[in-house]
Amino acid sequence: MTSAFETRLKDNAARTEALLTDLLSDAPRDAEIVRPAGLLSAMRHGVLNGGKRLRPFLVIESAALLGGDAEAALRVAAALECVHCYSLVHDDLPAMDDDDLRRGQPTVHKAFDEATAILAGDSLLTYAFDIIAAPATGLGPEAKLELVLALSRAAGVGGMAGGQALDLAAEIASPDEAGIVTLQAMKTGALIRFACEAGAIIARASVEDRKRLSAYGETIGLAFQLADDLLDLTADAQTMGKATGKDAARGKGTLVALNGQAWAERRLEQLVGQAEALLAPFGDKAAILIETARFVADRKS
């Protein structure tokens, strides 16, 4: 049985993939010269791989909650997914996590080669800003510019990329609990938080609502990471479509390793409660985002 939530998740994912397929088509856009076929294939391989599209879902549903334009939200969702997928493509490289599989498929550097994977990641990151800035209805220049700024900060040296650098350093010198929290807030938290804040920017929401959505995003980012750490410990590679148990094998500190599984499960409940409390002022309209918090905390793959 598929729940209404799962149907909505799949429906949003399908719409996001349809837009990404169009955006990654062969025809060069205005001011582009040629789109080299091999590089474009590698970009598609890195993006059109049947992901859950959680971040796009958060953009779309956060914008919907606050009355933002749906088409604009879809574009921003696609841009954000390009950034997320670029980070996976680079993260999988031999010099980084050295992963051969992702969602049961060969990673980009395996299906193509390392150089192409580096350039495909670079191109996806670059394209995200193109997608946001390109002429399109539903968003004014101020909103687009706020999105560019918030996305670049969430993805850059003080956000996701910085978190990946801290993650590499953590394999050499184990961080303490505070260090792990910072690392995770940057590596996975920043982009999830951006997804929710983006909805508020698209809707030109009040400062208060923007802060609220941002805090909600931070909360489910924490839940996402905790669930991920639990899964790395308990799931098998087949369920995940990628190697598991790698954190433990590397002696990499996670909050689950530090505080135990029972603690993590209690903490996940707390976080879902926090998300619910944050969204309470929106009443029933926020039901879907509250279900999302539950989904993120309970996910099994």
Added chain:
Amino acid sequence: MTSAFETRLKDNAARTEALLTDLLSDAPRDAEIVRPAGLLSAMRHGVLNGGKRLRPFLVIESAALLGGDAEAALRVAAALECVHCYSLVHDDLPAMDDDDLRRGQPTVHKAFDEATAILAGDSLLTYAFDIIAAPATGLGPEAKLELVLALSRAAGVGGMAGGQALDLAAEIASPDEAGIVTLQAMKTGALIRFACEAGAIIARASVEDRKRLSAYGETIGLAFQLADDLLDLTADAQTMGKATGKDAARGKGTLVALNGQAWAERRLEQLVGQAEALLAPFGDKAAILIETARFVADRKS
């Protein structure tokens, strides 16, 4: 003896480096969490390396020609240099050109490690959009957004990154003359063209002037690449601060290899003449950009 032109080039380079030094300081900006010290060092290593800063110079002088705000131009110049330097950091990686030296210094993956070089490149690219979009005087949201769009198209799959992919493919199957022209227009041309067009965007110039600056940028981009190919053939590694003769060793097709040195020298003269003709409507004000075309064509390192 240092010419007035060289003094101006050095002065602009110093101003660009001062801003880049400030932008790459330890303190996180608003919405950034932490700037990891190692990653930031690698970014600085990739950027603050005594380059000529030709692209920043073109932004600054193109904007000045058309009456654009000087501070805004300097910021865009710094952003563009981040994109240029990111491309060098990634291009030097073992999976790409595998270069150990750049400007006589160890490349980023040599001075740090491969993973850090990948992330430093990623972070520099991301930061460029932050620098353009960040609140600052002298530029309105429309102009900033046009810059984001033009930069992402110049740098992405249909521009610089696409050109690098074509360049990798060219090592396997040699392109014909038209293929080489396309490759070079993307790999080095797109960013140089953007530099000049950016000046027009900053100055909110007419469509005609924007096209004129863009065509000027295209022309000196061609001259830049031709001079580069000539240098690769004739200069030694010490003058260049990096390995030379690599194109020939790889059997990589260049227009110089196809058409000969004498042809290339005549073609460079033609291109300088074209640049001059394009800027003729601006009269004496354009003297500095005409000198730049000459400088680019004549450069010996």
